[in-house]
Amino acid sequence: MDTQDTLETQDKDAVQEVLAITERMLHAMYTGDPSVHQTHSTEDMSAFEWYIAPYRVDGLAFHLDLIAGGGNGTPSRLDMLTPRVQVHGDTAIVCYTLLKTTLGENSPAEFARVNETRVFVKQDGVWKMAHLHKSPAA
Numbered sequence: 001m002d003t004q005d006t007l008e009t010q011d012k013d014a015v016q017e018v019l020a021i022t023e024r025m026l027h028a029m030y031t032g033d034p035s036v037h038q039t040h041s042t043e044d045m046s047a048f049e050w051y052i053a054p055y056r057v058d059g060l061a062f063h064l065d066l067i068a069g070g071g072n073g074t075p076s077r078l079d080m081l082t083p084r085v086q087v088h089g090d091t092a093i094v095c096y097t098l099l100k101t102t103l104g105e106n107s108p109a110e111f112a113r114v115n116e117t118r119v120f121v122k123q124d125g126v127w128k129m130a131h132l133h134k135s136p137a138a
Helices: 003-031 035-040 060-068
Strands: 041-049 077-088 091-104 107-123 126-136
Touching: 003 035, 003 077, 003 091, 003 107, 003 126, 035 041, 035 060, 035 126, 041 060
Parallel strands: 041 126
Antiparallel strands: 077 091, 091 107, 107 126
8 A cells, every 4th residue: 555545544534533523522512411522622722603702712611611501402403414524634624514403393393504614633642623613504
């Protein structure tokens, strides 16, 4: 196997690993489990989340408190649409549209869409989110 084949295999493994971590982080956000974010976020992470604040929020503590307090509600299902992962050494960028579906017993389904980008860095062999950016999707 030449170097290019090895890099492509490593990148594929990293892509799958970062996607799996992203899915676990999303699930944890909506089930109120801060331990996943504690493991897979840097202490100095930053985030732009238009529905929380019109400016950047710095630090993991804010998000851990938010998640422990119940997270972002309880959608019936979460779908990560058209995910794309770019791996550049010990940095990975994940972008996708999150589709949140909430089903009511006697009401039509409600849908919410958010475009998300997450930047991960590999620290001590663990992928950790260093930045999160969310924006409304039309």
